[in-house]
Amino acid sequence: MTSHTHGLRTWLLQRLSGIYLAVYLVYVIAAAMQHGRYSYAEWHAWLVHPVMSIATAGFILAMLAHGWVGMRDVILDYVHVLSVRLLLLILVGLTLVASGLWALRVLLLAAG
Amino acid sequence: MKFSIYRYNPEHDTDPRMQDLVLDDSLIRSDMMLLDALLLLKAQDETLSFRRSCGEGVCGSDGMNINGRNGLACITPLASLRTPVEVRPLPGVPVIRDLIVDLEPFYRQYRAVSPYLINNDPVPEVERRQSPEQREQLDGLYECILCACCSTSCPSFWWNPDKFLGPAALLQSARFLADSRDQATDERLGDLEGPFKLFRCHTIMNCVEVCPKGLNPTRAIGRIKDLMVKRST
Numbered sequence: 241m242t243s244h245t246h247g248l249r250t251w252l253l254q255r256l257s258g259i260y261l262a263v264y265l266v267y268v269i270a271a272a273m274q275h276g277r278y279s280y281a282e283w284h285a286w287l288v289h290p291v292m293s294i295a296t297a298g299f300i301l302a303m304l305a306h307g308w309v310g311m312r313d314v315i316l317d318y319v320h321v322l323s324v325r326l327l328l329l330i331l332v333g334l335t336l337v338a339s340g341l342w343a344l345r346v347l348l349l350a351a352g
Numbered sequence: 353m354k355f356s357i358y359r360y361n362p363e364h365d366t367d368p369r370m371q372d373l374v375l376d377d378s379l380i381r382s383d384m385m386l387l388d389a390l391l392l393l394k395a396q397d398e399t400l401s402f403r404r405s406c407g408e409g410v411c412g413s414d415g416m417n418i419n420g421r422n423g424l425a426c427i428t429p430l431a432s433l434r435t436p437v438e439v440r441p442l443p444g445v446p447v448i449r450d451l452i453v454d455l456e457p458f459y460r461q462y463r464a465v466s467p468y469l470i471n472n473d474p475v476p477e478v479e480r481r482q483s484p485e486q487r488e489q490l491d492g493l494y495e496c497i498l499c500a501c502c503s504t505s506c507p508s509f510w511w512n513p514d515k516f517l518g519p520a521a522l523l524q525s526a527r528f529l530a531d532s533r534d535q536a537t538d539e540r541l542g543d544l545e546g547p548f549k550l551f552r553c554h555t556i557m558n559c560v561e562v563c564p565k566g567l568n569p570t571r572a573i574g575r576i577k578d579l580m581v582k583r584s585t
Contacts, residue, residue: 247551
């Protein structure tokens with residue numbers, strides 16, 4: 241739990257993941273609007289392209305990291321009982337890890 | 353002119369209450385400040401308690417919550433306030449009596465940032481000189497009067513007054529980090545590490561909004577973060 245004791249590192253992680261999320265979302269929305277892919281096959285081919293797959297995996301990781309720092313901030317701000325705080329942090333962590341694994345499974349299945 | 357003032361005397365009252373008070377319009381001049389009105393009200397009811405000293409916005413004694421916003425009563429024009437004027441003590445700190453609060457939590461965090469020059473060189477014959485450019489680095493930082501308006505308007509300070517330093521103390525920290533004569537930059541930055549002391553600041557800028565001296569603690573905190581990033585790379 242070293243990240244728990246570091247303020248600067250988590251703050252930087254939040255900023256950097258935020259930048260990645262913003263860039264990825266702007267790119268995906270712009271690309272989706274420009275190409276106008278209407279069929280499932282077209283969408284599928286676009287998303288399983290290796291570059292896009294890696295970018296999306298990065299997006300999922302960035303989102304998990306961003307969510308972790310954000311939820312951790314809320315919990316550190318408002319939950320002052322140490323045992324409850326730890327329990328909540330563990331619950332949030334497990335939820336995020338499970339969501340991440342599920343999202344990566346979807347990616348891998350899509351890539352076939 | 354109508355006022356609604358927070359009253360609490362722990363010797364007699366079990367709970368605080370709001371007291372409606374009226375000041376005769378014949379007593380009010382157009383250029384009066386809220387402090388002048390409070391002094392007139394105190395003449396009517398001498399149990400009304402508040403701190404005040406210079407009356408010029410320099411000493412920082414009369415910080416209070418005026419119509420929901422922290423400020424100094426002595427430089428808040430009466431004409432700028434909607435009535436009834438609601439006056440409460442600074443929020444988030446213990447009330448001693450009426451508008452007088454216990455600022456010990458605030459001063460404790462101020463002391464925690466070592467708000468003085470740390471320089472281990474032998475004391476020179478003359479003063480420790482700075483170039484005009486070096487002196488300029490302190491502008492916007494040294495003017496703080498420690499009135500506590502900023503820290504007591506900061507939700508992060510309300511929730512964690514014992515762990516989060518608060519905008520006033522962090523502004524002081526930035527002031528000594530920016531000082532060319534200070535030699536403790538590394539120790540100061542090291543002391544600010546951890547998730548609580550500095551990083552409970554979520555940049556909501558309540559401090560900037562209320563500072564009666566027009567200072568910008570949020571920018572000062574940003575500068576500290578910059579220095580921390582540089583130090584870690």
